[in-house]
Amino acid sequence: xxxxxxxxxxxxxxxxxxxxxxxxxxxxxxxxxxxxxxxxxxxxxxxxxxxxxxxxxxxxxxxxxxxxxxxxxxxxxxxxxxxxxxxxxxxxxxxxxxxxxxxxxxxx
Amino acid sequence: xxxxxxxxxxxxxxxxxxxxxxxxxxxxxxxxxxxxxxxxxxxxxxxxxxxxxxxxxxxxxxxxxxxxxxxxxxxxxxxxxxxxxxxxxxxxxxxxxxxxxxxxxxxxxxxxx
Numbered sequence: 001x002x003x004x005x006x007x008x009x010x011x012x013x014x015x016x017x018x019x020x021x022x023x024x025x026x027x028x029x030x031x032x033x034x035x036x037x038x039x040x041x042x043x044x045x046x047x048x049x050x051x052x053x054x055x056x057x058x059x060x061x062x063x064x065x066x067x068x069x070x071x072x073x074x075x076x077x078x079x080x081x082x083x084x085x086x087x088x089x090x091x092x093x094x095x096x097x098x099x100x101x102x103x104x105x106x107x108x
Numbered sequence: 109x110x111x112x113x114x115x116x117x118x119x120x121x122x123x124x125x126x127x128x129x130x131x132x133x134x135x136x137x138x139x140x141x142x143x144x145x146x147x148x149x150x151x152x153x154x155x156x157x158x159x160x161x162x163x164x165x166x167x168x169x170x171x172x173x174x175x176x177x178x179x180x181x182x183x184x185x186x187x188x189x190x191x192x193x194x195x196x197x198x199x200x201x202x203x204x205x206x207x208x209x210x211x212x213x214x215x216x217x218x219x220x221x
Binding site: 030031033035040041042043044045048050087089091096097098099100101103 | 142144149150151152154198202208209210211212213214215217
């Protein structure tokens, strides 16, 4: 089976940097993906780590450590529009299982 | 480019009534297709996934069923809705070669009263 755990909520202020952690337990691991979901909207893909290390995409970066069964999403120069829920996911055989999700609240 | 269409956007149905939600994908062939459900403020629960026409895998026992009559069409159904079927339903697709990136439809907010 697969389980992915994230903090339920994180708060930060505009312009700051925030890290959202994800720890996982899977029977077969193919990498870690991250999605963003605004209230009432559909999740949108942010990044994918197949290998250990850091992947950078603009203000967002994602990190994976297979030996620690751990990853994180790093958001820099936070903006109000970054207030959303963030999910880590792990591709499994023929399906994708989502973590519990982290609600990020960005304040002025 | 690939697009995914899901409808309707909102639906209010009485308990015991039937349900049919449809999802279609354009611009790709032989996609993996998924139905997820999300309760308010919660994570996404995988309901069904399909790797090909007529091939449906169910993740949880429930009051719902899914069908894939065509390569790029995925339908979620129920014969008799329950109150507990209320939620935000999302259809998604991924490339047949990998599940690291899913593309979601805009979702259907279902309220069973």
